[in-house]
Structures are given as structure tokens and as C-alpha cells.
Amino acid sequence: MRLSRTTVLGLRLAALLYLLVLLVLPITVIGYRSFEHGLGQFWDWITTPAAISALQLSLLIVAIVVPLNVIFGVVVALALARGRFRGKGALQAAVDLPFAVSPVVVGVALIMLWGVGGWFGGVESLGFRIIFGLPGMVLATIFVTLPFVVREVEPVLHEIGQDQEQAAATLGANGWQIFSRITLPAIRWGLTYGVVLTVARALGEYGAVLMVSSNFPGISQTLTLLVHSRNHDDYNTYGAYAAATLLMLLALLALVAMTLLDSTRRRNRDDD
Secondary structure, eight states, rough: OOOOHHHHHHHHHHHHHHIIIIIIHHHHHHHHTTTOOOHHHHHHHSSSSHHHHHHHHHHHHHHHHHHHHHHHHHHHHHHHHHHOTHHHHHHHHHHHHHHSSOHHHEEEHHHHHHHHSSSSGGGGGGGGOOOOOOHHHHHHHHHTHHHHHHHHHHHHHHHHHHHHHHHHTTTTHHHHHHHEEEEEHHHHHHHHHHHHHHHHHHHOEEEEEEHHHHOTTTTOHHHHHHHIIIIIIIIHHHHHHHHHHHHHHHHHHHHHHEEEEHHHHHHHHHHH
């Protein structure tokens, strides 16, 4: 179907207006409010003890979640791409479950499992505090970020096939040698892309973390929770805007990294 020039221009205008209303205007308002009282005041808002602690906790959660999701994601992607077993379809559906389930529901489920009176709530009597502590926040973040590495690596595994891996096996290479020297270099761009998406999602998670966190400043408050607390509990609107801007800058860095990686991947593919 060939569209007229007027129709094409109309579609472009509609898309630009859509992006302007839902993306550009909110970001512009947040940026303006954050720096309305000057750069010095903005710096004061993001360097309070609560803000620094929230940033450190957010980065700590990312540092824990990303390696675990990389290991789990690569193993599951290999199983889905290379394995033949009963329940493969169920595993495929389970990987996509975080996309369908509300993060709040995830938090409630974790409380039912690990909270006092939950199925595994007895671990608290041993001195391990899961809910309303760092472990619960890590579990919630792992769940919501689980699909990204799998869904970036699995298509690459299908694309490269198994010819090189089978050839290496016939030459006497063991499983680890095949993975480290053939499979891992082949999936490196998909894996890196999945890591960037995981980092961005982990930094911005709110609903599931809110349910399993005590939200005490300096103890279990992430940047997203700090934004909510300043806006709704402390009535510090400008402080909330400053924290949101800091969070937005971190997300922007992840987006830039993702764009650069995608550009590098395409350039390498063209060279090959």
C-alpha cells in the first residue's frame, strides 16, 4: 500500500505530538523544576545523606542483580536454544512472566513466601531477614529483570547455530572450552545489550521494591523510593524532582550505552 505525502506527514506529526506530550514535556518539567533554584540547590538536594545512601543502595542492588541474572540468563538461554526437553514451552512462558505480572503482585508474593508466617518465614528465626531488608529487595529486582538477558541471548544462539560448537566437540574440546572460546564470543553483543537493559530496569524498579522494603532513609531506601518519600511524605517537591533527575541521568547513561553498543554491533556485522 502506497501512502500519499499528506498521509505520511500527518502520521509523522501525530507521532511527534505523541512523543512531545508523553515524553518531552514531562522530562522538561522535571528538569526545569530540579534546577529552578539553581545548580547549587540541586547539588544540595542530591548530596544529602539520604540521597547518597539511596544512590549507594540502588547501585549495590544493581551490582548484585546483574551477575546473578547474567549467569541465570545465559544458562536458560542455552537450555531454550539448544535443549530438547519436556516443559520447554512452560519455561518459555515462565521467562516472560515478569512482563505480564504487576511488580506489586511480585512484592506481595515475596511477602507471602518469606515474610513472618510465610512458607519460608522461619529463616528469620535463624537471623536471616529477607522481607524489609536488602535480600528481599534483591529478590524483587531479580524477578522483574529476569527476562532481559534471556531474551537478548536466545535469538543470537538460534542465529549462530551449532555447527562450530559441534565441530569443536569432535576435535576433543570439552563443554567449558566450547562455551568460553566459541559460544561466549558469539553472544557477547546480545549479552552486553541484555546487561544494559537489566541495569536500567533495576535502577528504575519501584512497585516490587516498595512492597518488600521498610523504606527507612539510609537503611532500605532506593532512589525511586526516595523520590516517592520526598514527594508524598516530606512534601519536598523540589527535592523529589532533584532525585528524579539524578535517576533520569543514570537511565540516560544506560540508554546512551545501549545506543553505542547497538551501533557497534551493526558496524561489526557489516564488516563481517
